[in-house]
Structure formats: structure tokens, C-alpha cells
Amino acid sequence: MTITLKVSENTKKEMVEFFEDFKRPKTPQYAVFQADDADTVVTLYESGKAVFQGKSADISARIWIERERHLNPNKTIDMKNSEDKTKEKKEIIVDPKIYNSNSIGSDEVGTGDYFGPIVVTSAYVTKEDIKFLEELGVKDSKKLDDNKILEIVPQIIKRIPYSSMILTNKEYNLKYNDDINMNKIKAILHNKVLLDLSSKYKADYIIVDEFAKAPIYYNYLKTSSNVCKGITFMTKAESKVLSVACASLISRYIFINEFDKLSESVDEFLPKGASDKVDLVGANIVKKYGFDKLSEIAKLNFKNTEKIKNIIDNL
Numbered sequence: 001m002t003i004t005l006k007v008s009e010n011t012k013k014e015m016v017e018f019f020e021d022f023k024r025p026k027t028p029q030y031a032v033f034q035a036d037d038a039d040t041v042v043t044l045y046e047s048g049k050a051v052f053q054g055k056s057a058d059i060s061a062r063i064w065i066e067r068e069r070h071l072n073p074n075k076t077i078d079m080k081n082s083e084d085k086t087k088e089k090k091e092i093i094v095d096p097k098i099y100n101s102n103s104i105g106s107d108e109v110g111t112g113d114y115f116g117p118i119v120v121t122s123a124y125v126t127k128e129d130i131k132f133l134e135e136l137g138v139k140d141s142k143k144l145d146d147n148k149i150l151e152i153v154p155q156i157i158k159r160i161p162y163s164s165m166i167l168t169n170k171e172y173n174l175k176y177n178d179d180i181n182m183n184k185i186k187a188i189l190h191n192k193v194l195l196d197l198s199s200k201y202k203a204d205y206i207i208v209d210e211f212a213k214a215p216i217y218y219n220y221l222k223t224s225s226n227v228c229k230g231i232t233f234m235t236k237a238e239s240k241v242l243s244v245a246c247a248s249l250i251s252r253y254i255f256i257n258e259f260d261k262l263s264e265s266v267d268e269f270l271p272k273g274a275s276d277k278v279d280l281v282g283a284n285i286v287k288k289y290g291f292d293k294l295s296e297i298a299k300l301n302f303k304n305t306e307k308i309k310n311i312i313d314n315l
Helices: 009-018 057-071 084-089 127-136 138-143 146-159 169-175 182-198 214-220 242-266 276-289 291-297 304-313
Strands: 002-006 031-037 040-045 049-054 078-081 103-109 118-125 162-167 205-209 231-234
Touching: 002 057, 009 031, 009 040, 009 057, 040 057, 049 057, 057 078, 057 146, 103 182, 103 242, 118 127, 118 182, 118 242, 127 138, 127 146, 127 242, 138 242, 146 242, 162 169, 162 182, 162 242, 169 291, 182 205, 182 214, 205 242, 214 231, 242 276, 242 291, 276 291, 276 304, 291 304
Parallel strands: 103 205, 205 231
Antiparallel strands: 002 049, 002 078, 031 040, 040 049, 103 118, 118 162
16 A cells, blocks of 8 residues: 655654654655654655555554644645555445435444544434435545544534443553453443444344454353344445444544543644554653553553553663
8 A cells, every 4th residue: 555645844844753763774865764664664755745655554644644634724635545546446335225224333443543542332323314414425434534524523413313432541451351352342332332322213223333243242242231132243334324434433523532632631642543653652651651641541452562661661
């Protein structure tokens, strides 16, 4: 994957400072630097063109896309993704019977981010809501950036009933152990929001964006006193069912706001994901506030924690 992003001078300056310790000894012609970011190579050119190449290019680029937006709110983002044409060719099959039904869908965000909470949401969408949501652009929810999400979700939640749960980092770290892994935590949270919404609204279908096969999902809930049954598990459900798309967007909206609060609490720009740059920021936070602070803002079972410890030990 190759992503090309045009950045302004202020973003360019931050990138130079951020990648100082990751620069390669040789720099391509007309480039300010070339650096390694996990399995992605980042090249910043004098023109302001930043090129991200590798398996995690989208994750690496996303951080700087958001930074460019933050520093230059009135500027249009200029970005190209080499996989856009390939992705367009991959057909996503939508079942019209499910798409045009009254449905409850659920989805989560934050499970792949070292910093920030886990947010799970279920949303109830009726047949009458479909046109309204399509006009907002919810049908293509995966193409919406954070700014667009912050713009349209307030309109969605005025009309679409939903139920959300936020699992803070502190709560996550207390719950996570050998018997309760990430998927079990997700299943428990999905079950709670689905039970809440299905007790209030009658749906033709209840859909979960599949992260585990049905037998495994229900096995995670074997000790729960009340379990939501009759679920349709579907991969890429946010692209096939509007209720799941809404759940995904609402979860993302809540996550963005909670993430910003965490950043403010440590006076630090927290990167999303779990790349090497997360380790550097984590080490800075430990230096400023002590290691216990990580339990309030990060998922300690991630490998990043050990990497942060190594950085601190080698200072």
C-alpha cells in the first residue's frame, strides 16, 4: 500500500522532529528524510509531499492526516491511496432483504488502539430511516474521516435510537486476564448494548459486525445471566447494513471525543493505533507522570507496554 499526503509547513516541521530517531542514513533525492515506522517507510520531500509505503501505511498516514487537519482546519486534505482503485473493484454483496428491514446493528472501535477506550454501540434503524441516512452519507461510512463523523453523527443521534458503552482503559486493565481476552470483552459489551436496545425496539434482524464465529461468540457469554439471541453475524457489516454503519459511526464519534480528553489530560498529542510512534509518546508520558499513568490512558496488555519499558530503561 502507498499513501501520498501533501502536508503544510507546520505539519512538515512536526514530522521532521517526530521521525528524527527513525531516519535512514541515506536520503532520496529532493527528500527531507526517509524513515522507518514499523513495517512502513515514510519519505518526506522538500515539496511537502509525504509518502507512506508498507503494510501499515494507512495507520501511519492517518495520524498525519489528522494532524494536518488540526493544524490547518481551513485547508482541504490532498491525499491519494494506491489501493482505492483495487478496493473499488472488490464487490460487496448487500442482501436487500436485510438492508431494507427494521434492524438493530452493533459495532465497536478502539480495540486496536493502545491509547483510548473501547466503545461499543448498537443502533436501531427502521425502513423509514434509510433515505435520511443515505443522504447523510452513512452508506459509505468507511469513507468518512473524523471531521465528517463529528459533523454528521449529531444529526444521526437526534433521530436514530442507540445504546453505547464506554470501557475506560482503567476498567479494561482490571478486566483483562488469561480468562478474559479482548474478544470476550467485546462479546460482553455487544451483548449488553444489544439487550438494552432490543428490549425497547422490535427488529426484523439483529446484526453484529463479525469478530468471532457464532459458537465462539456465545461461548464467551456462557456465564452471562441474559444473552441476546437470534443474531446474524456478518463480515464488513458496516458496508452492508445501515444500522451497523450507524453503530460504527456513533462509536467512532464517542471514541474521538474521549480520545481528545485523554490527550488534554496528559498535554500530549496521542497517536492512534499501536505503531512505534505510540511507544515514543508513551515513554514521554511515563517520564512526565510515572508509569501508573499508562493504566489510565492505555491498554497495558499490548506489546507497546514492554517497548515503552525498554525505552525508559535505556534512557
